[in-house]
Amino acid sequence: MYGEAWHGTSDDGGRARVRSIPGIGRPPWLLPLVLIALGVIVDLLIPSSLLVGSLFAAPMAAAALWTGRGTVLTGAVATALVLLLVVWANVLSVVEGVLRVTAMSAVSALAVAVHHALHHSELRLASVRRVAEAVQLAVLPVPPSRIGDLRFAVRYEAAQVNALIGGDMYGVQRTPHGVRMLVGDVRGKGLDAVAVVTVVFGAFREAAETEPDLGSVADRIEHSLVRERGQRGGAGRLEGFVTAVLAEVPAGAPGTLRIVNRGHPPPLLLPADGASPRLLEPDSYALPLGLGDLAVGGGHAEPVPFPPGSLLLLYTDGLTEARNAAGAFYDPVARLRGRRFTGPGALLDALVEDVGAYTGGGTDDDMAMLAVMREPATPPAAR
The missing domain is CATH 3.60.40.10 (PPM-type phosphatase domain)
Structure with a gap:
């Protein structure tokens, strides 16, 4: 009866918890890691003045697909990579470098907040489901x-x-x-x-x-x-x-x-x-x-x-x-x-x-x- 599938452990674990998206299907659980890899490749190929922005999607993808621990870890890895890329490029001023690292940190924190909101919404939805199922079974044994x-x-x-x-x-x-x-x-x-x-x-x-x-x-x-x-x-x-x-x-x-x-x-x-x-x-x-x-x-x-x-x-x-x-x-x-x-x-x-x-x-x-x-x-x- 349910149109949503879950795989993996609960929020106290670190493995992926993957949602099934209506009309699209179940996205690969490695999607945040793929986005991180693509972000690093893009940032290495483009001019240094355009550094970093492509990594922003990874923490948000983890917030939607992974557990809370996985979302925090993805944000930390993305932020560390931004810092390394800024240091490696060595063409940005200190202020620009700090602003880019701070922006990545803010996006990571926002991803954690989004995951927290999704998690509590899912808990409320699960409670509604149990009540609805009890009503359904009472009406139609x-x-x-x-x-x-x-x-x-x-x-x-x-x-x-x-x-x-x-x-x-x-x-x-x-x-x-x-x-x-x-x-x-x-x-x-x-x-x-x-x-x-x-x-x-x-x-x-x-x-x-x-x-x-x-x-x-x-x-x-x-x-x-x-x-x-x-x-x-x-x-x-x-x-x-x-x-x-x-x-x-x-x-x-x-x-x-x-x-x-x-x-x-x-x-x-x-x-x-x-x-x-x-x-x-x-x-x-x-x-x-x-x-x-x-x-x-x-x-x-x-x-x-x-x-x-x-x-x-x-x-x-x-x-x-x-x-x-x-x-x-x-x-x-x-x-x-x-x-x-x-x-x-x-x-x-x-x-x-x-x-x-x-x-x-x-x-x-x-x-x-x-x-x-x-x-x-x-x-x-x-x-």
Whole structure:
């Protein structure tokens, strides 16, 4: 979920701590040393009257990339080199030499201050991340990895670095009627979206236990959204709507899938033999949840076989709306055609990696995915 990578020791160590820069990637940790070497070479090649300035970049690079100890060391080395170059040139007055060494010292001190500010900002950001992650997990608990012969995996990839709370959701519920799943996307972001997620997820868990029909589960969620919106009113009014897809593996027919789609991207069924994935389109699309009486009902699809070894992928539009440099949308059917996966986790890992490669590492929308695999049939001898 995080868009920033760290390598090396903490600030009490001396090794490099390298940030990943969005759109550029992770710069080489030797960059400050390279800048020092280039600065010395440039200063040796240019006239003495232009001495020193090219070394200023090294301490600032260390402040952005290295630990505090590394930043101090880089500043000290750069200042010492300036002093040596001034003495070696022997063409500057004492005042000019002192001014150049003092300027380098000031830049080094500024680099240490910049690193200190960055470090404290990172500590505050880490605290915010922990709180946001706790909220996210409280609202969307991680589904079980296995229910009967079904294996599950989920991923939530935030589009914005450090933005952990969004409007995408997933849920898995074991009920007397079978195993029921939900993936949805709330219009909007932040705390307002979280409020909608809590209503939808709570209604899903309650309705999934009691409603014998999957379409009735969707209708109950719709009624909960409309009711909550009416009760809040005013400044606390619950805004927005939710696109959602519900899936079910019935208790009496474990080899069957039932789908109800409320304005959401259709699920993908991947055969065990690696054949072309199949989009599970509804007979007719229904309006998203939360749009009032107009959205009640509809969105059903005919039951489809769910043979052993096959994979079901439910996802939000962050997957299909990811674009490459030419502006072309990501097509999961084409990208997954002919590929086979050992389990739901392997499928989602491959998708996250492939989307990152396709887009160059950045997306415009959050991406939530839920994958379920029906265990392949085990031969009697193996059992």
